[in-house]
Amino acid sequence: MSGDRVMASSHREAPFVTQNPKVDATDFYMFNSYEDGRSAYVTLIANYVPLQDAYGGPNYFKMDPNALYEIHVDNSGDAQEDLTFQFRFTNTLKATDGLKVPVGDKMIAVPLQNIGPVTAADQSALNIDETYTLTVVRGNRRTGTAVNATNAANSSVIFSKPSDYIGTKSFPDYAAYVAPYVYNVNFNIPNCTTPGRVFVGQRAESFAVNLGAIFDLVHAPPAVVIGGNTLAGRMVAPSTIADKNITTLALEVPTACLVATGKTIIGGWTTASVPQARAINPKATYGLPAKEGGAWAQVSRLGNPLVNEVVIGVKDKDRFNSSEPKDDAQFLDYVTNPALPKLLEVLFGSAGVMAPTTFPRADLVAAFLTGVDTVNKDGSTGEILRLNTAIAAHKAMQNNLGAAQCFVNGVLTTANANCDPAGFPNGRRPGDDVTDIALRAMMGFLLPPASAPSGQLGFTDGVLQDASQFDATFPYLTIPHPGASGAM
Secondary structure (H helix, E strand, C coil): CCCCCCCCCCCCCCCCHHHCHHHCEEEEEEEECCCCCCCCEEEEEEEEEEEEECCCCCCCCCCCCCCEEEEEEECCCCCCCCEEEEEEEEEEECCCCCCEEEECCEEEECCCCECCCCCCCCCCCECEEEEEEEEEEECCCCCCEEEECEECCCCCCCEEECCCCCCCCCCCCHHHHHHHHCEEEECCECCECCCEEEEEEEEECCCCCCHHHHCCCCCCCHHHHCECCCCHHHCCCCCCCCCEEEEEEEEEEEHHHHCCCCCCEEEEEEEEEEEEEEEECCCCCCCCCEEEEEEEEEEEEECCCCHHHHCCCHHHHHHHHCCCHHHHHHHHHHHHCCCHHHHHHHHHHHHCCCCCCCCCCHHHHHHHHHCCCCCCCCCCCCCCEEEECCCCCCCCCCCCCHHHHHEECCEECCCCCCCCCCCCCECECCCCCHHHHHHHHHCCCCCCHHHCCCCCCECCCCCCCCHHHCCCCCCCCCCCCCCCCCCC
16 A cells, blocks of 8 residues: 555544553453463453554553553443453552662662663562552442452462563563563452463554555555455555554453353453542652542543544544443444445545445444344443354464454355354454454445445455464463664
8 A cells, every 4th residue: 555654553543542642442352262271261452552662761651550441341231341350550669769870979760661681580670660450340340349369379469560672682581581470360250260361561563554544545546445355455565553562451261250151242341541630749759740539530442443443433532432331322323324434435436436325234233232143142232342252262274354254245154164253243353354354344244235335345454464473372462572672
């Protein structure tokens, strides 16, 4: 595709959250684990803090200690949380006020994150300890029963987060350094005593998209935009955010801990909230740059990918981020009568691109608001990611177009050789090419041809997303890009 490379991410989807990058959710994944021996688990991944340049020193990208990060699970089919996993962070200077070095006859605090190489065995050169707690809430996220998750090895309620990847001189072997930060964890959910796993730390950006072209009025020739019915046609451009990092909150939870008795379908989404009030400290310190208090105010929300980016109108983007799935009737028109297909028709009508002609768009309601009948429909209506845990995970040969390939001319056809019901929109795996799937769904791929004249065209952003780009073990996302990899 043509178009300028831009230093921006589609995840910065609402005006207000662009001012609060530490609580900006970038992606949410939920899928049956496909690591060997882990088929009885579900993996949930929430990524935050977009656009992390690996060289972003000297402070890098710590999580907000005043924020509340949450992953919610609905297992009763009412678009309300039944389980919530809450993350709270603490950043503490070493030796109370930081590492120091002798300068003349004084000991002076250093301005850097570390003062020497850091390894798994020796982390004394790190200047800041990053830790977090994980709380499990049953019922309403604010009034339900809350218990601390504990480290299965020592029963501690405090977990450590690894430092961001400053560079290869500071971290000679980052993979070995970060490996111990995958913890076996007891979630302390009644009647479910099997431990799971948790990891929080920096990872390489897992989303792939040609953002410069997409948001520059889809700046590409029509032959490229609709040329994705061949693999080569989906590999014509690099991801413009491929060199960025994000911060991952990853859980692997026993499936039995998540599903309700007699059910197999769960819904999930992630949110971040901050205190309603903030008073800036005019004499700021490391531990108290501002005083924050009051009730939690939700400022970020993410279930299905790309909904707030390309479905919700600008005037309602911040409202969507502050809302709950149970109240999504207020946004229904954006799904039943979406604007994006009409915009694509205006841009590429001369090449024969036509928006679907059937309204309301029941196909999009099923994909994003209710789940697909006989696949992951759970009885609720709300914008959440839904997963049928009874559909076995695919480890090898994942179809990066996900469960969309289970439809032929708008008809659910699971006998189709390309059908992969374990992928998006039945949950979401890292390798699901959700940009191409969403573009095609918007243009009517899930509708009969009579209702969607362009529904079978190969809409693509030209950037391929595939399972081969990720690890096959928890937390699946790959180690981050280093800030420096060699001498100047």
